[in-house]
Amino acid sequence: MTVDQDRVELRAAHQKILRDVSPAKVAREYAVLLLSVLLFLYLSFAADNFFTAVNLRNVASQSAILGIMASAATLLIVAGNFDLSVGAIFAASGIVTVLVVESSSMPVGVAAGLLTGMVLGLLNGVIVTRFGVNSFIATLASSLVIGGVILVITGGENTDTTNISFITMSARQFLGLDLMTWVFIVWALLLGYVLARSIYGRYMYAAGGSAVAAQLSGVSVTGIRTATFVVSGLGAAIAGILSASQSGSVPVTAGSNLVLISIAAVVVGGTSIWGGDGAVWRTVVGVVFLSLIDNGFNLLDLDPLYGNIVYGSIILVAAAIDAQARRR
Amino acid sequence: MNVDTVLDAASERSSVAHRGLALTVEGIEKRYGAIHALKGVSLSIEAGEVRGLVGENGAGKSTLGKIVAGVVAPDAGEMWVDGDPLRLRSAADALAHGISIVAQELAVVPHLTVAENVMLGREPRRGLAVDHKELRSRFLELSEQVGFSLDPGARLGTLRKSEQQKAEILRAVARDARLIVMDEPTAALSSDEARQLVAATRRLAAEGRTIVFVSHHLDEVLAVCDNITVLRDGRFVRTGPSESETADSLVTSMLGQHLASEYPVKSTPSRTGTPALKVAELSSSTGLRDVNFEIWPGEVVGIAGLVGSGRSELARAVFGADAHDGVVQIDGERTRITSVRAAIDAGIAMLPENRKELGLLLERSVTENISIPRLSSLTRFSRVSRSAERQSVGAMLEKVGVRASAADAPVGTLSGGNQQKVMFAKWLMTSPRIFIADEPSQGVDVGARARIYELIAEMAQQGMAVLIISSELEEVIGLAHRVLVMRKGQIVSELADESVQAETILGHAFGTAAAS
Structure with a gap:
């Protein structure tokens, strides 16, 4: 009986909270979701070839690379850090994979690539958490170092492979979707579960919400933050390997354009750049939204020159909504 | 010209410079999410008055103080200053109208010196450069006026919180604020420092400034204020002159029922065996x-x-x-x-x-x-x-x-x-x-x-x-x-x-x- 009373009281409190939320907060919570749906409907009507299995599969596949990196970035940002080295790790992992595939076999190559990403992520994590270097600066520096090492090793040349099983890997089909898309789906579900349901997710929210309070509650802030850097490195490696498999060739600048766009996708989805608040599903929505815009530009034959203007404006609006929602 | 007229002129000047603002608010409403912090509060404060705002935590006293100082925007309600309606858009806007706040959360620039913080935005200039000598002497003048002693050259971030708070108060005075909201100004202070602050507040009031004093410490409120307003659960309860109030009478109004803060009966620990x-x-x-x-x-x-x-x-x-x-x-x-x-x-x-x-x-x-x-x-x-x-x-x-x-x-x-x-x-x-x-x-x-x-x-x-x-x-x-x-x-x-x-x-x- 008391349980019922509590439940009634709880429901009343929920309804009150729902009534009282500020418009900025609602916008931050659900705006991108709504906009994505609207954009989807619009494109379905405006472009003949949008709502076709081929095109939608294409959109999913093209979102995969960005989505894998942005999902990993979500955990890192929630825990209170940034990683600007994911572009360099993307390239490094791709190159290592290709080199090992050429000299050994595909499975060994993929494993080597994944390991590269995790080790580089771990290094970032140790530098940031143990030595207290600001993550922005630390990962900016490490991305320069990694990029430099890549230049030394490759001499600035693309790293290529003709290994058939590797270059067809990412396009392999399962149940109508290619491997890229499947990896994105599984990765996003996994990270979403970790953040929303697991004890580690709670610790990430705590570390990002208030590092001191978390530490005084017995949370190993350095441990959990280091773990998010490893996840970030692993995400970049997975994306880098898939991308290498897609083109069979890794340029030294691979991934550099993905760094800021993946942070942008996180913010557009509604995760707070200040840490302590956010979700992986939001990032997935953000990624889909940005991909739909890309796709729309293609299908409607708009000048891609305007793409950046649209992208930039959307990111600005998302960041402004975030700032407004935070104002009390 | 005799001495008296000179003095009169001087005091007239200073009374013009510091004439406090009269404040009236009516029907102030504020919600924070699920919390209804203020439910239609109205009150009037005379020019030069020291008004205490007391109430339990969550009674809305800090929120009211912040609304008066433009830090927080009310959802509804009107505000008049010296009889003119005023709608504040920000704390800076309030400052331009002579209203300043000394808040619990300090707003200081840790890397600047005490004097630079106090004179921030009011630096005396020589050409394009800041006139540091003049800045220092103005700072010392202000400190004397208020009765604080702070090292003007110390970096503010290296000082104790109580001293930072003093700098904040000086800053309000430096900006010629004619209405100063003090939101829990003694929360971070030791009892000695709190006494100093109470004395300083009285001096500011004696110069004719209007002061809104928000505090938990009833003894301080009773010592410093002319009148005290009690808020309860976001509503105005009553206003009374300090002389006729006691800590007990205020607590009774704050709680709506008589409940003295009493310590529970102590048990007798055995203190034998192994210590925990x-x-x-x-x-x-x-x-x-x-x-x-x-x-x-x-x-x-x-x-x-x-x-x-x-x-x-x-x-x-x-x-x-x-x-x-x-x-x-x-x-x-x-x-x-x-x-x-x-x-x-x-x-x-x-x-x-x-x-x-x-x-x-x-x-x-x-x-x-x-x-x-x-x-x-x-x-x-x-x-x-x-x-x-x-x-x-x-x-x-x-x-x-x-x-x-x-x-x-x-x-x-x-x-x-x-x-x-x-x-x-x-x-x-x-x-x-x-x-x-x-x-x-x-x-x-x-x-x-x-x-x-x-x-x-x-x-x-x-x-x-x-x-x-x-x-x-x-x-x-x-x-x-x-x-x-x-x-x-x-x-x-x-x-x-x-x-x-x-x-x-x-x-x-x-x-x-x-x-x-």
Whole structure:
């Protein structure tokens, strides 16, 4: 009986909270979701070839690379850090994979690539958490170092492979979707579960919400933050390997354009750049939204020159909504 | 021209410069999410008046102060200044109209000097450059006027919080504010500093400025204010002249019923057998030197001392938050406490001072805040069991007296008293044997305070060893069986039972009493 009373009281409190939320907060919570749906409907009507299995599969596949990196970035940002080295790790992992595939076999190559990403992520994590270097600066520096090492090793040349099983890997089909898309789906579900349901997710929210309070509650802030850097490195490696498999060739600048766009996708989805608040599903929505815009530009034959203007404006609006929602 | 006319002219000038603003607000409404902070408050303050705003935490007094100073925008309501309607868009806008706020949360630039902070935006110029000599002399002039002594060249960030607060007050005066809102100005100050501040406030008022004084400390409010307004639950209750008020009469209005803050009856601890906690030769880089003490199950031990005497540092060292040397024994067994995790696992809980900065994740839910130190016990295969979590948190909320419907609310939306109860729930959930509470009633209203005192007494009765750190001597004396007095990182005296008296404690804290 008391349980019922509590439940009634709880429901009343929920309804009150729902009534009282500020418009900025609602916008931050659900705006991108709504906009994505609207954009989807619009494109379905405006472009003949949008709502076709081929095109939608294409959109999913093209979102995969960005989505894998942005999902990993979500955990890192929630825990209170940034990683600007994911572009360099993307390239490094791709190159290592290709080199090992050429000299050994595909499975060994993929494993080597994944390991590269995790080790580089771990290094970032140790530098940031143990030595207290600001993550922005630390990962900016490490991305320069990694990029430099890549230049030394490759001499600035693309790293290529003709290994058939590797270059067809990412396009392999399962149940109508290619491997890229499947990896994105599984990765996003996994990270979403970790953040929303697991004890580690709670610790990430705590570390990002208030590092001191978390530490005084017995949370190993350095441990959990280091773990998010490893996840970030692993995400970049997975994306880098898939991308290498897609083109069979890794340029030294691979991934550099993905760094800021993946942070942008996180913010557009509604995760707070200040840490302590956010979700992986939001990032997935953000990624889909940005991909739909890309796709729309293609299908409607708009000048891609305007793409950046649209992208930039959307990111600005998302960041402004975030700032407004935070104002009390 | 005789002397009188010169003086008259001077006083006229100064009275023009400082003529306070008359303020009227009507029907002020404010909501923060689910919290209805102000429900149509109206009041009128005369020019040159010192008006106190009192009420329990969550009564809306700070919110009202912030609205008057333009920091927070009201949802509805009107405001008139000197008879003219005024709608403030920001704190800067308020400043332009002569209204300034000295807030609990300081807004200082840590890397600038005291003088530069005070004169920020008002720097005297010589050409394009700041005239530092003139800046310094104006600063000294101001300090004299207000009666503070601060080193103008010190970097503000290196100073104690109380001195930063003084700089903030000087800044308001430097900007010629004619209405100054002081929001809990003495919260971070020692009692001596608080007295200075009260005196300074009277001087500002004597110059003709209008002052709105928001505070928990009823004795200060009674000492400094001309009139006092009581708010309760977001509503205006009444306004009365200070002479006809007493702390009791104010508390009665604040609560709506008579409830004096009383300390629960002390139990008698046995102090036999193995101490729950024994600390020997404890030293730390944070300034602790050779600290030794014991505490038995069922005992409440108070730690008294001046600000900076090492009280919080002692708590942090025992709790594994700071590195330390020395021997710690729990239930007679030597225990290495190298981290907070190790301390929690060994049965130690610490409720830190300043819950907003050190204790709570303000944007996360009450449930998440409470479960975090013991989350691993609610987890299977790294998945948090939400039903188990809800159940144990619910039990704890009931124990500390927070309504169950608050479980999903962000903890930052609760009143100070409820936030502190949530902190108790969080640490009780770890079933500690040693409970350290640093300033357990800081920023808490009278009702919640009584509940917290009861909790502490209950905890001791159930066999917990409780360590209380408090700047309020009365609280230490009211709760503790034994008091350890600290000075300069050492325990200088230990007083038990009948010898626990205010004068003795203060004597040891200041170092004027003979060593015992």
